[in-house]
Amino acid sequence: MRRVSVWARMLKLERTTIVEDVSFDDAANAIVVHVRPNKHAEGRCGECGRRASWYDRGDGRRRWRALDLGPLRAYLEAEAPRVQCPDHGVIVAQVPWARHAAGFTYAFEDMVSWLAAHCSKSAVQDLMRIAWRSVGRVVTRVVADAQREHDRFANLARIGIDEISYKRRQYYLTVVVDHDTGRLIWAAPGRSEATLRKFFDELGEERSYRITVVTADAADWIRRVVKERCPAAEICLDPFHIVSWATDALDEVRRLVWNDARFMGQKALAKELKDARFALWKNPEDLSERQKGRLALIARTNAPLYRAYLLKEKLRQVFQLPPDQAMVLLDNWIAWAQRSRLKPFQELARKIRSHRKGIENSLRRDLSNAIVESANTKIRLLTRVAFGFHSPMALIALAMLSLGGCCPALPHD
Numbered sequence: 001m002r003r004v005s006v007w008a009r010m011l012k013l014e015r016t017t018i019v020e021d022v023s024f025d026d027a028a029n030a031i032v033v034h035v036r037p038n039k040h041a042e043g044r045c046g047e048c049g050r051r052a053s054w055y056d057r058g059d060g061r062r063r064w065r066a067l068d069l070g071p072l073r074a075y076l077e078a079e080a081p082r083v084q085c086p087d088h089g090v091i092v093a094q095v096p097w098a099r100h101a102a103g104f105t106y107a108f109e110d111m112v113s114w115l116a117a118h119c120s121k122s123a124v125q126d127l128m129r130i131a132w133r134s135v136g137r138v139v140t141r142v143v144a145d146a147q148r149e150h151d152r153f154a155n156l157a158r159i160g161i162d163e164i165s166y167k168r169r170q171y172y173l174t175v176v177v178d179h180d181t182g183r184l185i186w187a188a189p190g191r192s193e194a195t196l197r198k199f200f201d202e203l204g205e206e207r208s209y210r211i212t213v214v215t216a217d218a219a220d221w222i223r224r225v226v227k228e229r230c231p232a233a234e235i236c237l238d239p240f241h242i243v244s245w246a247t248d249a250l251d252e253v254r255r256l257v258w259n260d261a262r263f264m265g266q267k268a269l270a271k272e273l274k275d276a277r278f279a280l281w282k283n284p285e286d287l288s289e290r291q292k293g294r295l296a297l298i299a300r301t302n303a304p305l306y307r308a309y310l311l312k313e314k315l316r317q318v319f320q321l322p323p324d325q326a327m328v329l330l331d332n333w334i335a336w337a338q339r340s341r342l343k344p345f346q347e348l349a350r351k352i353r354s355h356r357k358g359i360e361n362s363l364r365r366d367l368s369n370a371i372v373e374s375a376n377t378k379i380r381l382l383t384r385v386a387f388g389f390h391s392p393m394a395l396i397a398l399a400m401l402s403l404g405g406c407c408p409a410l411p412h413d
């Protein structure tokens with residue numbers, strides 16, 4: 001085997017890259033491999049890859065960081081001329097060993113991305129000897145490439161939409177998950193109708209019409225956009241959300257009663273109510289003996305609060321029944337809540353009635369938003385890892401590597 005082809009293999013270079021020479025840079029303590037594109041690969045636009053006419057030498061020779069060779073850093077060095085593309089104007093020519101505008105080779109960037117999806121932040125930085133901010137840019141490029149090659153929207157039928165907040169609710173992402181593959185397929189900064197419309201714009205009209213089911217929480221902006229862009233889709237509202245609304249309503253009643261008791265100077269009652277907080281929240285089967293006692297006391301002494309507790313419990317039980325029975329009981333529940341003389345539950349009854357269809361769809365399809373919620377939990381962890389990245393797009397790319405099936409293979413695969 002010729003010496004140059006050993007170098008080409010070691011650095012995972014394509015046949016379109018010609019190795020001219022290898023030298024050692026003492027100052028940088030690094031191996032420098034001098035390369036050039038072959039006839040077929042040279043003179044192409046860095047953006048679109050089409051043939052373009054020569055413009056000038058650009059900034060002359062430059063280097064790209066390649067995979068380390070043993071303990072040594074390695075660089076490719078080549079001319080980086082500019083060409084004139086009919087579409088992209090004067091632009092640095094494409095090279096077969098690196099992505100446009102990247103300072104690293106393909107193999108190096110794939111390795112960094114794989115590590116970012118599998119290892120801790122400090123492991124990636126220390127092992128690859130690269131700044132975390134650069135990792136953000138690397139994963140953004142790698143994911144963009146993967147998404148150009150694979151159609152993540154193919155055969156999309158059942159999706160879940162949700163929002164997540166990070167950095168103390170300063171920033172939001174809207175995320176879309178495929179229920180059938182369990183993969184994160186799209187995310188964008190923001191939470192608004194305009195944000196979600198971007199997803200359907202990318203999906204295109206024809207494929208939007210083929211969406212059959214959308215699970216979401218009760219956010220109006222999601223419902224509005226879904227109705228507008230995929231009129232054929234059933235919107236499913238996760239029962240888990242409904243139960244959490246009932247827990248909120250119960251807490252509101254408890255607070256009202258507690259405030260009254262304090263205002264009237266009933267110290268003992270106020271304390272009792274405060275202590276009962278967890279007993280009220282918990283499912284009855286999980287109550288300790290002490291908590292059961294507290295609940296019994298409330299049943300004897302505080303009718304409105306006990307009524308609120310029963311309403312919450314009843315609603316939770318509704319969603320454990322088969323769909324037909326559940327819907328009958330849900331309607332009974334709405335009527336009961338409306339008569340309860342408890343304002344938070346009367347409001348809740350109205351809210352549930354307006355979402356009745358979505359709840360029924362969800363029960364009949366037996367489709368919860370659990371997949372979406374779990375993706376959300378993982379993305380929220382990643383927001384901490386992504387701290388130090390410059391742009392939310394790098395956070396999204398990191399999420400796509402781990403949860404969207406965009407992680408590249410290791411260079412030795």
Ligand SMILES: [Zn+2]
Pocket residue numbers: 045046047048049050085086087088089
């Ligand atoms: Zn071009």
